[in-house]
Amino acid sequence: LTTRKNMTEKRKKDIRLVVSDIDGTLIRRGEGFPKEVEQAVAELKKRGILFTFASGRLPYMITPFAESLGIEIPVCACNGTLLYRKDEILEKHPLCLLELRPLIEAALLREMTVLYSLNGTEYCMRENEAVRRKRAERGSYHPIRPVREEEWxxxxADKVNISDEQGEISSLLEWEQPLEGSCEITHYGNQGLEIVRAGFGKAYGVRQICAGLGISMEQVLAIGDNENDNEMLTQAGIGAAVGNAETATKACADLTARKESGAGATEIIRRICLEENEK
Structure with a gap:
């Protein structure tokens, strides 16, 4: 475990809530939920330390993990713009598709895949070669739902996702720039980006969860790997990055795990909350 900022033993002992991103932080593409993380969360529970997620995923993609871990407290979805507990939506802060129309139409013109979520369902705006191939490989795909002229x-939408297998997401930059200030855009290399309403990122979601639990952000250990985790890491009592995190995210963290993904998250939890020294 590499420490990047001064971190006292008192701060470690004060942790009452662990919040973790999912994709890249706990799970790599194509992998299941790590058993070592399940075991660490079970040990947290025995010590009275709560655990929840702060993810870009929609609730239906998070809930199976939350149920398997027995999470009873709110979960932060859609990068913070949606908070829910089991089947109850506590808060949601969607964005109007009309504002994104120039960007979306530029992406569709380039045959990129555009997904948008409405009321818990993720739709694909138009079929293309990548969509047809994914449907053939997986047996199913998100339902196709173009936006009619009168609907814009x-x-x-709770979230908009644009992906491009050709790796040309940067060609959309001129349409992204007018959205600065009203939208938060997370990039995933040059393969994709995710858009949510500004001001309601993961840090906001975690603050709301803390307020409901009667604890402070100083009592939170937050774990992440990408730019949409940065603000959450800097505002938490302890912010931690897994070993495969982006360089900018590591710079925002108090400490970085030597291991990657789920193994790295487990390393962090055990060292900070379960008081296990590195071998």
Whole structure:
């Protein structure tokens, strides 16, 4: 475990809540939920330390993990713009598709895949070669739902995702720039980006969870790997990055794990909350 900022033993002992991102932080593409993370969360529970997720995923993609871990407290979905507990939506802060129309149409013109979520369902705006191939490989894919002309102004999405297998997401930059200030855009290399409403990122979601639990952000250990985790890491009592995290995310963290993904998250939890020294 590499420490990047001064971190006292008192801060370690004060942790009452662990919040973790999922993709890249706990799970790599194509992998299942790590057993070592399940075991670490079970040990946290025995010590009275709570655990939850702060993820870019929609609730239906998080809930199976939350149920398997027995999470009873709220979960932060859609990069913070949606908070829910089991089947109850506690808060949601969608964005109007009309504002994103120039960006979306530029992406569709380039045959990129555009997904948007409405009321818990993720739709694909138009079929393309990548969509057809994924449907053939997986047996199913997100339902195709183009936006009709009269709908743009009245459709509010929890999240918009644009991906491009050709790696040309940077060609959308001129359409992204006008959205600065009103939207938060997370990039995943040059393969994709994710858009949510500004001001309601993961840090906001975690603060709301803390308020409901009667604890402070100083009592939170947050774990992440990408730019949409940065603000959460800097505002938590202890912010930690897994070994495969982006360089900028590691710079925002108090400490970085030597191991990657789920093994790295487990390393962090055990060292900070379960008081296990490195071998």
């Amino acid at each position: 102004e009245n459709l509010w």
